[in-house]
Amino acid sequence: MVLLSGGLDSATVLAVARDRGYACHAISYDYGQRHGAELEASRRVATELGAVEHKVVRLDLGSIGGSALTDDAIDVPETPSEGIPVTYVPARNTVFLAIALGWAEVLGARDLFIGVNAVDYSGYPDCRPEYIAAFESLANLATKAGVEGERFRVHAPLVDLSKADIVQRGQQLGVDYALTVSCYSADDSGRACGRCDACRLRREGFAAAGVPDPTRYA
Amino acid sequence: MVLLSGGLDSATVLAVARDRGYACHAISYDYGQRHGAELEASRRVATELGAVEHKVVRLDLGSIGGSALTDDAIDVPETPSEGIPVTYVPARNTVFLAIALGWAEVLGARDLFIGVNAVDYSGYPDCRPEYIAAFESLANLATKAGVEGERFRVHAPLVDLSKADIVQRGQQLGVDYALTVSCYSADDSGRACGRCDACRLRREGFAAAGVPDPTRYA
Numbered sequence: 126m127v128l129l130s131g132g133l134d135s136a137t138v139l140a141v142a143r144d145r146g147y148a149c150h151a152i153s154y155d156y157g158q159r160h161g162a163e164l165e166a167s168r169r170v171a172t173e174l175g176a177v178e179h180k181v182v183r184l185d186l187g188s189i190g191g192s193a194l195t196d197d198a199i200d201v202p203e204t205p206s207e208g209i210p211v212t213y214v215p216a217r218n219t220v221f222l223a224i225a226l227g228w229a230e231v232l233g234a235r236d237l238f239i240g241v242n243a244v245d246y247s248g249y250p251d252c253r254p255e256y257i258a259a260f261e262s263l264a265n266l267a268t269k270a271g272v273e274g275e276r277f278r279v280h281a282p283l284v285d286l287s288k289a290d291i292v293q294r295g296q297q298l299g300v301d302y303a304l305t306v307s308c309y310s311a312d313d314s315g316r317a318c319g320r321c322d323a324c325r326l327r328r329e330g331f332a333a334a335g336v337p338d339p340t341r342y343a
Numbered sequence: 344m345v346l347l348s349g350g351l352d353s354a355t356v357l358a359v360a361r362d363r364g365y366a367c368h369a370i371s372y373d374y375g376q377r378h379g380a381e382l383e384a385s386r387r388v389a390t391e392l393g394a395v396e397h398k399v400v401r402l403d404l405g406s407i408g409g410s411a412l413t414d415d416a417i418d419v420p421e422t423p424s425e426g427i428p429v430t431y432v433p434a435r436n437t438v439f440l441a442i443a444l445g446w447a448e449v450l451g452a453r454d455l456f457i458g459v460n461a462v463d464y465s466g467y468p469d470c471r472p473e474y475i476a477a478f479e480s481l482a483n484l485a486t487k488a489g490v491e492g493e494r495f496r497v498h499a500p501l502v503d504l505s506k507a508d509i510v511q512r513g514q515q516l517g518v519d520y521a522l523t524v525s526c527y528s529a530d531d532s533g534r535a536c537g538r539c540d541a542c543r544l545r546r547e548g549f550a551a552a553g554v555p556d557p558t559r560y561a
Contacts, residue, residue: 184402191449216445219485223441227434231409250490263477267437272468
C-alpha cells in the first residue's frame with residue numbers, strides 16, 4: 126500500500142516498493158487541496174510505475190481549514206519561514222495513513238509505504254521517524270489483523286535522505302520526474318510556480334543531484 | 344471535541360463532557376454507512392445537548408469496503424457471532440480520531456472525547472483502552488501543537504462501563520435517548536430493526552438499567 130501524492134517523493138517511494146518486489150496498490154486523496162494538478166499527476170505516476178490498482182479517496186479536509194493548502198483565506202508563502210509553516214495541514218499524515226491502513230486491511234496488505242522525509246521536511250511534525258514508529262504501533266492495536274497476530278509495517282524509505290539523494294535514487298530506478306507535480310500552487314495544467322517551499326526544495330534537489338530539472342514552470 | 348455518531352454512547356459522552364464544563368464542538372462522519380438515520384440523529388443530539396458547533400465531514404470509506412456497515416454486498420448479521428464481527432469497519436476509529444484531531448488543532452481544542460466501550464464493545468479492536476492510549480501518544484507526536492509542548496488528551500469516559508451503566512449515567516445527565524439511533528440497519532425514518540448486535544446490546548442495556556426503552560422499532 127503506497128501513499129501517492131503525485132509529487133516527487135511519493136513517486137520515488139512507489140518505485141522503491143516495486144523494486145523490492147511488492148505488488149503495489151496506490152492511494153491518493155482528494156482532500157480539498159489547492160494543487161489539484163497533483164491528483165492528475167498521481168494517476169500518471171501510478172500507471173507509469175506499474176501500480177496494480179490506484180484509488181483516489183475523497184475527504185473534505187477543507188471544511189476544517191487551518192492550512193494554506195486547504196483554506197483559500199491563507200496564502201501560500203513564497204519565502205522560507207521559521208518553524209512549522211502555514212502549509213502544515215493539521216493531522217494530515219495521520220488521516221492519510223489511517224485510511225490507507227483501512228484499505229490495506231481489507232486487501233490483506235500488511236506493508237504501508239509513505240514518502241515522508243525528515244531532512245527537507247519543512248518542519249512538519251508528522252514526517253519524523255518517531256511519528257512513523259508510533260503510527261506503526263497504533264496500526265497493530267487498531268486492527269482486526271493486528272489483534273489476530275499479524276503485523277503491519279510502515280516503511281518510510283526516504284526518511285533519512287536529502288532531496289538530492291531522493292532524486293538520485295529515483296533516477297536509478299527509472300522514475301520520470303516530468304510526470305510529477307510538487308508545487309503547492311501549480312496551475313490547472315500542472316505548471317509549477319517556482320517560488321513556494323515545495324518548488325524551492327525540489328529545484329535545489331535536482332541541482333544538488335546534478336540531474337536536469339524537468340519541471341514545467343509557469 | 345466530541346466524536347458524535349448519533350447513537351446512545353456518543354450522546355452520553357457529549358452530556359458527560361458538557362457536565363465537566365467543556366464548550367463542546369461535535370464532529371460526525373458521513374462515511375458511506377448504511378445507517379444514514381444516525382446522522383440525522385447526530386444533528387438532533389448536538390442541538391439538544393448544547394454543542395457549540397456541529398460539523399459533518401464527508402469521507403468515502405465505502406470505496407474501501409470490507410464491512411457490513413459500508414458494503415452492500417455484506418449483510419448485517421441478525422444473530423451474535425464469535426470473534427470480531429463483519430460490522431467491524433477497518434481502521435474506523437483511527438480515521439475518525441485523526442480527522443477530529445485535525446479540527447481540534449485548528450480550533451485550539453486539546454481534549455478529545457470518544458464513546459468507545461470495552462465491555463459491550465462487540466470485539467472491535469479500536470475500542471480498547473490500550474488503543475486509546477496509543478492514539479493519544481500519536482496525537483502528541485503528529486501535531487504542531489504537540490511538538491510545541493501542548494498536550495492532547497483523549498477521553499473515553501465510557502470505556503469501563505456496561506451498557507446499563509451508560510444508560511444510567513445518561514439518565515442522570517438528562518439525555519433523551521429517544522433522539523438517538525443505534526441500529527446498524529435503521530430505516531430512513533430512524534426506526535430500529537431490533538435484531539442486529541447494536542439493537543440487542545442497546546435493548547439489554549435499558550432492561551438491565553431498569554429504564555424504559557424509548558427506541559422506535561420498525
